[in-house]
Amino acid sequence: MNSIEHFIEIGIALSSEKDHGILLEKIIKSAMELSNADGGTIYSISEQGELVFETIINKTLSLHLGGTTTNKINFPPIPILKYGEVNNSALVAIAAHTGKIINIDDVYQCLDYDLSAAKAMDKKTGYKTQSVLTLPMKNHQGDLNGVIQLINAINPTNAKGEIVPFNKETEKLTHALSSLAGVIITNKQLIDEMENLFTAFSQLIASAIDKKSPYTGGHCRRVPLITMMLAKACNEIDYGPLDKFVMNKEDFHELGVAAWLHDCGKVATPEYVMDKAKKLETVFDRIELVNARFEIAARDLYYSKKYAEKQKALLLKDLEADRDFICHANKGGEFFDDDKTQRVYQIAKKYQVTIKGVKQDILNSDEIYNLITKRGTLNDKERRVINGHMDVTVEMLESMPFPKHLKRVPEYACGHHEKMDGTGYPKGLKRDEMSIPARIMGIADVFEALTANDRPYKDPKPLSETLTIMGRMKLGDHLDPDLFDVFIEKEVYLEFARQHLEASQMDDFDITQIPGCEGNKA
Numbered sequence: 001m002n003s004i005e006h007f008i009e010i011g012i013a014l015s016s017e018k019d020h021g022i023l024l025e026k027i028i029k030s031a032m033e034l035s036n037a038d039g040g041t042i043y044s045i046s047e048q049g050e051l052v053f054e055t056i057i058n059k060t061l062s063l064h065l066g067g068t069t070t071n072k073i074n075f076p077p078i079p080i081l082k083y084g085e086v087n088n089s090a091l092v093a094i095a096a097h098t099g100k101i102i103n104i105d106d107v108y109q110c111l112d113y114d115l116s117a118a119k120a121m122d123k124k125t126g127y128k129t130q131s132v133l134t135l136p137m138k139n140h141q142g143d144l145n146g147v148i149q150l151i152n153a154i155n156p157t158n159a160k161g162e163i164v165p166f167n168k169e170t171e172k173l174t175h176a177l178s179s180l181a182g183v184i185i186t187n188k189q190l191i192d193e194m195e196n197l198f199t200a201f202s203q204l205i206a207s208a209i210d211k212k213s214p215y216t217g218g219h220c221r222r223v224p225l226i227t228m229m230l231a232k233a234c235n236e237i238d239y240g241p242l243d244k245f246v247m248n249k250e251d252f253h254e255l256g257v258a259a260w261l262h263d264c265g266k267v268a269t270p271e272y273v274m275d276k277a278k279k280l281e282t283v284f285d286r287i288e289l290v291n292a293r294f295e296i297a298a299r300d301l302y303y304s305k306k307y308a309e310k311q312k313a314l315l316l317k318d319l320e321a322d323r324d325f326i327c328h329a330n331k332g333g334e335f336f337d338d339d340k341t342q343r344v345y346q347i348a349k350k351y352q353v354t355i356k357g358v359k360q361d362i363l364n365s366d367e368i369y370n371l372i373t374k375r376g377t378l379n380d381k382e383r384r385v386i387n388g389h390m391d392v393t394v395e396m397l398e399s400m401p402f403p404k405h406l407k408r409v410p411e412y413a414c415g416h417h418e419k420m421d422g423t424g425y426p427k428g429l430k431r432d433e434m435s436i437p438a439r440i441m442g443i444a445d446v447f448e449a450l451t452a453n454d455r456p457y458k459d460p461k462p463l464s465e466t467l468t469i470m471g472r473m474k475l476g477d478h479l480d481p482d483l484f485d486v487f488i489e490k491e492v493y494l495e496f497a498r499q500h501l502e503a504s505q506m507d508d509f510d511i512t513q514i515p516g517c518e519g520n521k522a
């Protein structure tokens, strides 16, 4: 192989390496190969402007420290400047500072530099440093990325391994290599910085929702945790339907970004709907208005000449009971059955109040509509507004020019309200139309919502009740059955619960008694 072919091969190998430490080790190894050097050290630059030892190799001493090895380097970083002046006691610092190559034929003959450190090291190791080539690694913009130092060039034509100076040809080749390395490192840094920026940006959106509404904000932060735990369990499992399912580092990263963004459309959901704590709440809780009307009705009754005292007392007692019922109904939460709904209508008809001479109903039609909400606090219209967060999420994410390695983010993020039987939203997708990670997010989203202990409209559910609801969702073809099985079998729920739920939620139960979990070992 000629030098150019060799060089191209090195270039390809270097640019395909994603791990920074391994990349630097490959660079120093390539430089040693090109220059036929006996030893080499590669340094990176710390934020404090120091040269950090990354990999040290010395063939004669059979030494290989740092990089891919488990041998840690204990040498402290070398400062490029000392008291504002260049650190003249280290060649690497001088090369870093001046940006120039330093080529020394013989350390023990050279008078141009302070080489006492190298000589002291020789005394310690018994090695003899002779020729030294020090090259700064600079990128296309001239920024320093690190330093390469090569020790003792070996004469390839001499069988005895004679040490010779690094010749001009070698200097040129290694210089080209260090420039190539500098550009590759910069590219990688730029990619990493963009990646970090985007990840931080995704988290920023989640925390914006957090700021907007503390009730869903914790959700945006916790769903990624559960998603990752379940994805990890699915990746590790080596039997059953998920036996073949694997995820690499990049896949996890992609799923993580999706999880952080999964409810990003909530930035457009009005707060009064998102945080609706009571059935009569709009921007404020209208129960106060209703209460005032009851107050007036009681006063009217009290002063009424229509009834005898005894009858009046009974009617007032009745009114108080009706008012308590309405106050209780306002809380939402439990199932509001037909009898209760009928009672709301009856109460609405039963009382009229006179305010400023005008007769009014004690409950207006919008209040009735909200009070008869069957479950929770959101009426149908508001439920549609909340569900609309997915239309916005889809719109937002599908308009983003995601790069190849994040292409699946919209699919992963937008599927968490879909149901396996196709009755979910926003797209009504069926199980086989969704990827496994998208289905994982569905489980994470439900589990978080049920166990959340920071929602004003509901008490945190204990694990037994949460898993019972989820088990029924599995049997009802809402949640993916295989993924739910991993969730239970690998105790992902427990791992999360131990770290994030209140002790009161960690109740005692027999997992085999939970619907959909009968197959599990107790």
Ligand SMILES: [Fe+2]
Residues within 6 Å of the ligand: 262, 263, 389, 416, 417, 445
């Ligand atoms: Fe959602």
Ligand SMILES: [Fe+2]
Residues within 6 Å of the ligand: 219, 223, 262, 263, 416, 445
């Ligand atoms: Fe969600």
